[in-house]
Each structure stands twice: as structure tokens, then as C-alpha cells.
Amino acid sequence: IRRALNGSVPLIGFAGSPYTLACYMVEGGASNDYRRIKRMLYERPDLLHRILTVTAQAVTAYLNAQIEAGAQAVMIFDSWGGSLSAAAYQEFSLAYMERIVAGLTKEKAGERIPSIVFTKGGGLWLEQIARIGSDAIGLDWTIDIGEARRRVGDRVALQGNLDPGVLFAPPETIAAEARGVLTSYGAGGTGHVFNLGHGISQFTPPESVAALVDAVHMMSRVKAGNDA
Structure with missing residues (x-):
């Protein structure tokens, strides 16, 4: 990432993750119990998957537009993914961030455009996150960064x-x-x-x-x- 930014002050693009955006759509704002989104997840997973598919396409286009406008790195911010069970996180959050990473512009004007994925409360799933193709993982403060480094090795950079x-x-x-x-x-x-x-x-x-x-x-x- 440092090499890609060439020592300049970085311009970092940003977007919410599909699951986090879906939470705000369904809940209508912040939530303490995620009741509405989790009810949809378990009662109508087909509907939630449809929302996430459309949202992932929009986020990919949005981040690529930021890259085209000059962003030197981009970050996907998954504020609410950590509220999910392990299985639900893989299916409803991580899988859609992986789709976005796969669809991002990787290079512009001969320069690498790094991508960063952050899930608040995602420390349990670092190994899985490291496999989706992003260049870096953002860490919240609840995990020791040395432990995170030992777990992911040199597969990705760490932010936090x-x-x-x-x-x-x-x-x-x-x-x-x-x-x-x-x-x-x-x-x-x-x-x-x-x-x-x-x-x-x-x-x-x-x-x-x-x-x-x-x-x-x-x-x-x-x-x-x-x-x-």
C-alpha cells in the first residue's frame, strides 16, 4: 500500500458494505438489536440476497467511480457484519464484499489501487477475510494487532x-x-x-x-x- 501511494497524502475512497447498507435500509437507522434485518435474514433470505446483490453492484460501481476520479485506495466499511453468526457472516456479508473486491479496478495510470476491507467485530474471521482478495484488512480495537499479524501472515496488510x-x-x-x-x-x-x-x-x-x-x-x- 505504501508503494502504491508513492509517499503522497493518500486520497482514500470509501463505501459501506452491502450488509451494512442493507441494515440501514431495513432498520431505518441505527439499531440495538438488529431485529428487522435478522428477521428478514431468517424468514426471507431470498429477499435479503436480492437486496445485497443489487447493493453490491452499486457499491462496486461507486468505488470504481471514485477510483476514476482519483482515489488512490478504496475501503469497504462493514459496521454491522460483526453482529452476525459465523455462518451468516460468511453468507450475507463476506461473500458480497468478495464480489465487490473482484469487480474493483485494480490499476489506474500504471499505479496499483489497493483495497481495504473492514468489519467491526470481525476479529473471529480474519483468516476468511484475508482470502477474499483485498490488499488489507482493517482491524477494530478489540483484537491485538500482533495476534492478527500472526494469524494472517503476509497475505494482507493490516490497518488499525x-x-x-x-x-x-x-x-x-x-x-x-x-x-x-x-x-x-x-x-x-x-x-x-x-x-x-x-x-x-x-x-x-x-x-x-x-x-x-x-x-x-x-x-x-x-x-x-x-x-x-
């Missing part, structure tokens, strides 16, 4: 996975927590894109974000020097 709540702490705590993520990932290789483990809160102080960026840049320079 600082708890966004850390950004409400003092700068020294933010730096310490960021160091913990980098230390857990370990030395060697360039397959880690540091990021939060989910979306940032709108209440996050901007100066906390600046403190995190500065800390990661500093520690990454030190790590690069030690690896050289």
Missing part, C-alpha cells in the same frame, strides 16, 4: 487499530497507547497502516488528533531507523 476513545486522554497517554499498537505489530515488513480501530467521535479534540499524528510519525521514524 487504536481505540478511538484514547483520543480523550492526555497527550502522553495517547502516545503510550499508539506505541503499544506499534510494538504489538512488531518489527520487520511494511504491512501496517496505523489508524483508529473505528470512526472518530465528533467530540474528539482536534489537538488530540494532532498529538496522535505527531507521536506516530516520530515513533515510525525511530522504528524505520532501527530496522535499517
